[in-house]
Amino acid sequence: DQQVKQNSPSLSVQEGRISILNCDYTNSMFDYFLWYKKYPAEGPTFLISISSIKDKNEDGRFTVFLNKSAKHLSLHIVPSQPGDSAVYFCAASAPGGVGSYQLTFGKGTKLSVIP
């Protein structure tokens, strides 16, 4: 049973346009959401996050939106650049035991930005 779902395995976008990556979750206990970016042969790297007390967080070209009622979040990249081509993972956490928190990941969306 997947608690974090990224229903689009891939997405192609023209350079300069907006990229929108979507993520749905089922666990209402999740209170923190993250996006990771992964290039081939490298580990995932943290991109941007949002707490459940917010509905939007912006960092440069990257904005994450959270709709708690719909259990949905999205990552917007504007404008898209060829260097953004990578696999993007959505992740969520719920309060865990003893300090640190487990992350539950989606399966990822491969973004291709076409020059």
Next chain:
Amino acid sequence: DAGVIQSPRHEVTEMGQEVTLRCKPISGHNSLFWYRQTMMRGLELLIYFNNNVPIDDSGMPEDRFSAKMPNASFSTLKIQPSEPRDSAVYFCASSALAGGTEQFFGPGTRLTVL
């Protein structure tokens, strides 16, 4: 800062052999996570440690898998005996106990079991 270090980067072995994957977390980080990535299941958490103590190993698929963290700067994931279905990329990640949920990943070990 060297980041999370994993070795080896690639491992090819034959079915039935023992495989040991190694991880050095970022200095000062108190939490360490082992993940497995496959096409079918994506990124799965296998086990995580807080202050060198295993907290949750419910993601470990079978008794063939075991993980240890003898000190704050080293962890191993062992598969004995290995099987072809264990072929995957294995990632180690670390985070600061008081630093929220951001985890820093190593480059991964690509394991192929023939």
